Amino acid sequence: xxxxxxxxxxxxxxxxxxxxxxxxxxxxxxxxxxxxxxxxxxxxxxxxxxxxxxxxxxxxxxxxxxxxxxxxxxxxxxxxxxxxxxxxxxxxxxxxxxxxxxxxxxxxxxxxxxxxxxxxxxxxxxxxxxxxxxxxxxxxxxxxxxxxxxxxxxxxxxxxxxxxxxxxxxxxxxxxxxxxxxxxxxxxxxxxxxxxxxxxxxxxxxxxxxxxxxxxxxxxxxxxxxxxxxxxxxxxxxxxxxxxxxxxxxxxxxxxxxxxxxxxxxxxxxxxxxxxxxxxxxxxxxxxxxxxxxxxxxxxxxxxxxxxxxxxxxxxxxxxxxxxxxxxxxxxxxxxx
Numbered sequence: 001x002x003x004x005x006x007x008x009x010x011x012x013x014x015x016x017x018x019x020x021x022x023x024x025x026x027x028x029x030x031x032x033x034x035x036x037x038x039x040x041x042x043x044x045x046x047x048x049x050x051x052x053x054x055x056x057x058x059x060x061x062x063x064x065x066x067x068x069x070x071x072x073x074x075x076x077x078x079x080x081x082x083x084x085x086x087x088x089x090x091x092x093x094x095x096x097x098x099x100x101x102x103x104x105x106x107x108x109x110x111x112x113x114x115x116x117x118x119x120x121x122x123x124x125x126x127x128x129x130x131x132x133x134x135x136x137x138x139x140x141x142x143x144x145x146x147x148x149x150x151x152x153x154x155x156x157x158x159x160x161x162x163x164x165x166x167x168x169x170x171x172x173x174x175x176x177x178x179x180x181x182x183x184x185x186x187x188x189x190x191x192x193x194x195x196x197x198x199x200x201x202x203x204x205x206x207x208x209x210x211x212x213x214x215x216x217x218x219x220x221x222x223x224x225x226x227x228x229x230x231x232x233x234x235x236x237x238x239x240x241x242x243x244x245x246x247x248x249x250x251x252x253x254x255x256x257x258x259x260x261x262x263x264x265x266x267x268x269x270x271x272x273x274x275x276x277x278x279x280x281x282x283x284x285x286x287x288x289x290x291x292x293x294x295x296x297x298x299x300x301x302x303x304x305x306x307x308x309x310x311x312x313x314x315x316x317x318x319x320x321x322x323x324x325x326x327x328x329x330x331x332x333x334x335x336x337x
Contacts, residue, residue: 006077008061012090015112016055019084022116022287037156039147039163040119043079043201045194047071048163050154051080061086066154082201082236085114085280093280099273102255103281110288115280117233121201122194123164124234125219128226129186130179142178149176167191186221193219204235212237232279241278243267248282251289 020036036053049067056062061084065076081087093114097104107113118124131139147153147162150169154161165173170191176184193199198219204212209231216227232240242248243264252267253260262270274281 004065004073006063013112018113019116035157037161039161048152050156052157106284106288109291115283121199121234124230125190129221167194189220209237239276239278
């Protein structure tokens, strides 16, 4: 029996290769071989699916689905579109590049790059708990083992790819090598929140970024830093500007020939032409800025980012909000790389 399929026709430029080779969170950057393999908990978090994603010469995106019989293919298509930022009009981003020559040059260097997202707010929250104060590569391996043993494994284009456990399956995990008891307890809290609907993408999008971030912080283990990550890279808000992210500030200073790193206030001024896709613009700066600057200048920007990180880290989210009246859209610290 043939596997179910779907297609997505992007509006505006889109490169699946750029998305597939973009590493962030639990996803390592890799070489492009013509197919992107996705395995995830389907929205609603009661089932898992695997998807082979390809793009033809005309730019159309094709998905081949593996999963339980009767899986809602429209729901799979919609979730893949969100993960690849294909649920937005890319022509608007092209117009931003026409308004801002720096963004335009970066778009030429990384043509068709759109922000790839976590599979869902649930999986972004689980990664936040897993990776907190631990080396990312180490926790990627732990997440992989957890998914293989308690999730679902799919054969996708000749490779075995594991989807993260559903919330109910995660709650049944009592101990797991590499996950301390306190982390596992917090993962169970994430699972409970997902079952209750508090990590539903549609729900969080309806709240708006500020209210969504505040609500996410009610989950044990999710503070201002990780709530920003979930809001921006797990939910799909496209116009949240991270004004206190050191590497983005440093790269922006170099790209715009300004003193580095630029201040959050200066970034907000520069970002006016980037509306309504300011998140996309910052992701592009993070991803393509080093390519445009070259190794030496990119290294200088990274050094500036490291110098700024300590100062940024000393400010609590509450203190920063009280001083500046900034919203989540103005205070997010992570989530673009």
